[in-house]
Amino acid sequence: MNSKKSDFVKFEQVDKSYDGKELVVKGLDLDIAEGEFLTLLGPSGSGKTTTLMMLAGFETPTNGEIYFDGLPINNIPPHKRGIGMVFQNYALFPHLSVYENLAFPLKVRKVDKSEIEERINKTLKMVSLTGFENRMPAQLSGGQQQRVAVARALVFDPKLVLMDEPLGALDKNLRESMQYELKHIHESLGVTVVYVTHDQGEALTMSNRIAVFNDGKVQQLSGPNELYETPVNSFVASFIGENNTFTGTVKEIASGSAKIETDSGETIVANPIAVSSSGEKSRISLRPERVSIDPNEQLENKFTSEIREIIYHGDHTRVRVNLLGNDDFILKVPNASSDLKLNVGDKLDLGWSSHDCRALDY
Amino acid sequence: MTAEIRTSDGELLSIKLKKVERRRRTTAFLLAAPLLFFIVFTYVIPIFQMLGRSIDNVQMNEFLSETHEVMQTWDGSEMPGEDVTSTFYYELKTAVENKYHGKIATRLNYEKGGFTSLIKKTSRKLENFDENGNFLEQFIDVHKKWGDIEYWLAMKRGTDAYHFRKYLTTFDFEQKFDGSIERIEEKKRINVTLWLRTIFVAVGVTFCCFILAYPISHLLSVLPTRYSNLLMICVLLPFWTSLLVRTSSWMVLLQKQGVLNDTLVSLGIVADESRLELMYNMTGTFIAMTQILLPFMVLPLYSVMKTISPSLMRAATSMGATPFHAFRKIYFPLTYPGISAGSILVFVLAIGYYITPALVGGAKGILISNRIAYHMQQSLDWSLATAMATVLLIAVLVVYWLYNKIVGIDNMRLG
Numbered sequence: 012m013n014s015k016k017s018d019f020v021k022f023e024q025v026d027k028s029y030d031g032k033e034l035v036v037k038g039l040d041l042d043i044a045e046g047e048f049l050t051l052l053g054p055s056g057s058g059k060t061t062t063l064m065m066l067a068g069f070e071t072p073t074n075g076e077i078y079f080d081g082l083p084i085n086n087i088p089p090h091k092r093g094i095g096m097v098f099q100n101y102a103l104f105p106h107l108s109v110y111e112n113l114a115f116p117l118k119v120r121k122v123d124k125s126e127i128e129e130r131i132n133k134t135l136k137m138v139s140l141t142g143f144e145n146r147m148p149a150q151l152s153g154g155q156q157q158r159v160a161v162a163r164a165l166v167f168d169p170k171l172v173l174m175d176e177p178l179g180a181l182d183k184n185l186r187e188s189m190q191y192e193l194k195h196i197h198e199s200l201g202v203t204v205v206y207v208t209h210d211q212g213e214a215l216t217m218s219n220r221i222a223v224f225n226d227g228k229v230q231q232l233s234g235p236n237e238l239y240e241t242p243v244n245s246f247v248a249s250f251i252g253e254n255n256t257f258t259g260t261v262k263e264i265a266s267g268s269a270k271i272e273t274d275s276g277e278t279i280v281a282n283p284i285a286v287s288s289s290g291e292k293s294r295i296s297l298r299p300e301r302v303s304i305d306p307n308e309q310l311e312n313k314f315t316s317e318i319r320e321i322i323y324h325g326d327h328t329r330v331r332v333n334l335l336g337n338d339d340f341i342l343k344v345p346n347a348s349s350d351l352k353l354n355v356g357d358k359l360d361l362g363w364s365s366h367d368c369r370a371l372d373y
Numbered sequence: 374m375t376a377e378i379r380t381s382d383g384e385l386l387s388i389k390l391k392k393v394e395r396r397r398r399t400t401a402f403l404l405a406a407p408l409l410f411f412i413v414f415t416y417v418i419p420i421f422q423m424l425g426r427s428i429d430n431v432q433m434n435e436f437l438s439e440t441h442e443v444m445q446t447w448d449g450s451e452m453p454g455e456d457v458t459s460t461f462y463y464e465l466k467t468a469v470e471n472k473y474h475g476k477i478a479t480r481l482n483y484e485k486g487g488f489t490s491l492i493k494k495t496s497r498k499l500e501n502f503d504e505n506g507n508f509l510e511q512f513i514d515v516h517k518k519w520g521d522i523e524y525w526l527a528m529k530r531g532t533d534a535y536h537f538r539k540y541l542t543t544f545d546f547e548q549k550f551d552g553s554i555e556r557i558e559e560k561k562r563i564n565v566t567l568w569l570r571t572i573f574v575a576v577g578v579t580f581c582c583f584i585l586a587y588p589i590s591h592l593l594s595v596l597p598t599r600y601s602n603l604l605m606i607c608v609l610l611p612f613w614t615s616l617l618v619r620t621s622s623w624m625v626l627l628q629k630q631g632v633l634n635d636t637l638v639s640l641g642i643v644a645d646e647s648r649l650e651l652m653y654n655m656t657g658t659f660i661a662m663t664q665i666l667l668p669f670m671v672l673p674l675y676s677v678m679k680t681i682s683p684s685l686m687r688a689a690t691s692m693g694a695t696p697f698h699a700f701r702k703i704y705f706p707l708t709y710p711g712i713s714a715g716s717i718l719v720f721v722l723a724i725g726y727y728i729t730p731a732l733v734g735g736a737k738g739i740l741i742s743n744r745i746a747y748h749m750q751q752s753l754d755w756s757l758a759t760a761m762a763t764v765l766l767i768a769v770l771v772v773y774w775l776y777n778k779i780v781g782i783d784n785m786r787l788g
Contacts, residue, residue, distance in 0.1 A: 068691075069687055088690070089687070089691055090691070090692075090693050090695055090699075091693075092691075095692070096691040098684045098688055102684040102687065102688035104685060104707075106707055115689070115702070116692035116693055119692060119693040119694045120693055164691075164692075167693065
């Protein structure tokens with residue numbers, strides 16, 4: 012393959028409003044690279060589905076332009092865009108068999124009969140549904156319907172496939188195995204995928220990059236690692252993964268560390284991400300797994316907490332403690348450390364490094 | 374090796390299951406029982422009585438039972454003998470005494486015109502008969518029609534307890550006295566025309582309803598609820614108005630001096646002297662029936678379209694189908710259950726429609742049901758009326774049967 016375009020799909024200053032009063036998508040700039048698996052992640056109403064629908068052509072941007080493979084596509088109707096799509100409820104044609112469902116996009120393209128058969132066989136094999144050709148959609152389980160929907164979106168070899176919360180209706184186990192399957196399909200075909208979900212686990216598992224949406228804007232666009240480890244603002248920090256927070260005011264800031272006085276009067280040493288001067292209000296974010304219990308090493312932050320609740324979770328135990336006035340401070344204790352005797356009301360010494368504790372916007 | 378499966382208390386599973394099922398079935402039956410009895414007594418039994426009436430001539434057979442019996446030995450090739458005429462004389466005499474000779478006259482008149490006056494005149498003169506003389510001659514003396522063998526043949530046939538001749542009349546055929554079946558003379562043929570017109574109107578009205586209802590049902594199914602409710606009320610509004618009022622308002626609109634013609638004339642589209650004939654013909658029947666039956670098409674269509682996810686059309690277009698192609702291959706086939714349910718509903722209602730054609734149809738726009746009503750109320754030939762009604766019923770059942778064969782009754786969605 013020749014060199015891949017980094018701006019295979021390009022959103023340029025795209026706004027979208029339905030009612031003329033509120034913008035659902037605000038000034039969206041987004042480049043999607045060829046062959047990439049990009050996830051639009053966000054709570055409901057954040058504009059991620061609208062973004063996808065604009066790309067598919069079912070919604071028109073109120074302002075701005077979308078480019079697909081270098082061409083502006085605002086005025087191209089959906090059926091001429093050649094973009095595959097997997098819908099939330101699969102949208103399989105209930106009156107057509109699996110084979111006919113898959114043949115539909117090929118017949119529209121006037122592919123000849125033998126090639127249709129060949130391509131359908133190949134695609135069904137890819138989603139491990141060989142032998143299901145003559146079933147009707149109603150005779151398939153949810154997971155199988157899901158695979159047919161994916162197969163149907165891929166069978167006509169689109170360069171771009173959009174997926175709108177395709178796993179939302181499946182149960183947890185099936186959803187997880189489908190995540191791996193979709194990831195493998197993407198890797199083997201090299202097709203560009205834009206995936207919409209509100210499930211962060213799904214996003215982290217499958218994506219090359221994740222665009223976190225909130226309030227019609229992309230809050231952060233980066234790989235799963237950076238997103239989890241280095242969130243740029245408190246929305247991303249709280250939306251991705253579990254998060255303990257303190258609020259406070261910056262007292263002193265110097266060379267990669269900031270002293271912040273919390274609302275309870277204690278001072279925490281933190282990593283200044285979104286604060287730059289003393290006197291600023293800040294929300295400090297700290298992942299539960301970055302907190303050490305009974306720290307013996309040299310850590311900048313060491314405090315004593317009181318256990319409020321112990322919740323058994325199988326592979327780990329969650330401990331809710333009161334720390335520096337925060338009654339909802341969560342710790343994750345792996346089950347390997349079962350020698351640790353925990354009781355509600357006990358005092359527990361905790362500590363963490365200033366690097367892991369990020370001072371973000373308030 | 375099939376081991377018998379038993380429940381924990383040792384009973385055979387199959388028997389136990391039946392017991393439990395039986396209780397459930399009894400409950401279900403009891404719930405349905407009141408309606409079932411109501412339907413049996415007010416619907417099923419009357420229908421069978423009606424079917425019977427179309428072939429039933431038992432009363433007539435009893436009035437002239439002995440004459441009928443004696444006539445069985447008469448071959449009809451020449452005038453009946455004294456055994457027949459004398460028996461008829463005595464039975465007619467009894468009839469006059471008990472005052473049911475009028476019924477005999479009416480009944481026999483269905484078999485052959487002229488019998489009414491014949492029987493009435495004969496009844497008046499009966500007391501002058503010489504019971505020792507030749508009866509046939511005395512009958513002929515009273516009225517020369519008694520010399521016509523056809524009247525005696527008609528009497529033989531008209532006193533059969535059961536006959537199917539009304540069904541022949543329904544299709545403009547008659548049975549000659551020699552047993553051959555022929556079409557009746559051309560100027561009397563009316564029923565076949567009416568049957569054909571009824572089917573044509575029913576099919577046409579169904580088609581017009583479909584054409585009008587399909588787009589509006591689609592709109593109803595995609596509009597947000599608050600708009601669709603309002604629109605739905607507009608569609609259903611006619612339901613809340615009396616059928617008679619609605620039909621009368623069509624008369625106001627469609628008549629020659631009516632609103633529609635006045636408007637067309639004042640707009641200069643139609644000249645005053647050539648106002649459109651929109652009423653008292655087929656046009657009137659068509660327009661009014663289409664409007665009145667429209668909701669029966671809209672409701673099933675709407676209920677089916679409501680269940681079609683909009684993402685199906687999106688999916689089809691995302692795969693490269695033009696909106697028209699997506700409609701033809703995806704949306705339209707998915708609405709078949711609604712189309713077929715609506716069509717069969719409208720067709721069955723239209724084929725038996727009565728009030729509207731009676732009021733706006735005129736002579737050229739009446740349908741078979743108006744003819745049935747005519748025989749029930751005017752000509753009082755109930756046998757013919759019920760024979761026609763039976764044919765109508767069978768026609769509807771055939772439509773259902775075809776529907777079940779082609780579409781399957783399970784696929785019907787009425788709302």
